[in-house]
Amino acid sequence: DLKPVKCNAPCLSIIYISGEQGVVDEGDKKIIYTDSSVSATLVKTMENYWIVESIEKVLALVGGIERGRDQSREGFIGLEKEIVNELINSKNLIVDAGLRLWGWKRRTLIDMLSITYSPYIPSITGYKDKAYDLISKLGFKEPEKVTAGDLISDPKYIKDLVQELLSILKSVSKRARNPIEVLGRVYFTTLLGHEIDLMDLYGLYLTMLSLSGDALINLFYLPQDIILLEQLLYLYEKYIGDVVKEITENIQTYIINNGLPYINAGIVKRPEVYLKILSELGLLPQHPVKLMSKDGYLYTSYSEILRTNIEYERLLPEQLVLLKG
Known part of the structure; x- marks a missing residue:
């Protein structure tokens, strides 16, 4: 208010x-x-x-x-x-040291790694079995039970994990940005009567933005309606698995084909999450990143027109729809 x-x-x-x-x-x-x-x-x-x-x-x-x-x-x-x-x-805010992964206090390490798609780790994000193998490689005998506390207990675990993630990124693209530090400052707000991790709010923002299509207005109402925020947190938990699955399939296809003329849109109706991931991986194309909807229309955002410096009129024959945001 x-x-x-x-x-x-x-x-x-x-x-x-x-x-x-x-x-x-x-x-x-x-x-x-x-x-x-x-x-x-x-x-x-x-x-x-x-x-x-x-x-x-x-x-x-x-x-x-x-x-x-x-x-x-x-x-x-x-x-x-x-x-x-x-x-x-x-x-109204608590600062602590912890894992900079979504839901690090309440999820296992396997779930954290497989569900966090910013930063996106190829072959780990969206793949619990690959996350299991990665944690096994760190020396844990029961990877499925490993929590944040287990990982933080020994600095060597953190160091080895970061090295493995960096190695994976570099194998995909030499231009990939280094992943954010796995261990660092984490922030919690207590405004809803219980602790909520700001990394989770970040995940909520990306997920709900992806699902919203051109209807971004609910995100702008968040400051005025804490009940709405709680409802969105519930929807975030409900749909995050499906969102990660679709994003992973499309990004892997993009990497394998060394680019795509467009990305097929399912429940993810906006391109921003793909722009962010491709930027992190150093794989952004010179042309605008576009989504192909089920009704046959191509979608992109205004930000892509600015990034690629392409005149909008040149894109009109493609029946391109610009999404605000």
Whole structure:
């Protein structure tokens, strides 16, 4: 909920986000230069004129995770670090050391590795049997029972796991980015009356975005409706297995064929998750990544037109539908 307070700002404020720090005022426009995520920048800017709720700040941190803003030795940096400190002081955030995998406190290591698709690990994401073999290789006698606590108990396990994951990535693409550190800072919010891992909220965001097609509005309602957030967490748990299965099949096909003219869309109705994975693997094509729906239409997002610098008119003969977002 945004509650208006005394505001000396113009009635219309246009915010531009760029890549350098600083602020420039131009009449009724405010041009903001920042190296933080867009969500964190907006939250901190809105705070000058409105009361911003804690849940909105938490979701800004989820946006920071999506942008990799939390991967330094100190954790979050920039505006995200300010937000972290504010939430800690208000007792709405807990910071700990743990595994940076989805559901690391409540899932086995096999489930964590096979269900986390950002970062995407070829032949591990979506494959419990391959995750089992990987954990066996680390020296565990009962891989199916290994938890986060077991892995953290010996630094050698972490080191060996990271080396194995990096080796897998490099075998697919020399341009692949290094995987995020398996062990690092983890963040929990207590705003729902119990601890929720921000990595899980990140997984929820990616999953629900993928399922939503062009109906993104529910994601924007999250700050105002904690009940909706709880319902989405339930749906996330219900559909995550099907989403991972479809993503894995399509990415593996893409890798085997050294690219595809389009990716078949099933329950995953938006291209963003594929863009993120292909970017992490260093496999983004020069042309826009497109999804082929069951009704025969090709879909992509506005961001792909900007990335590839292709004039929209050139794509019209393909019956291309642009998804907002």
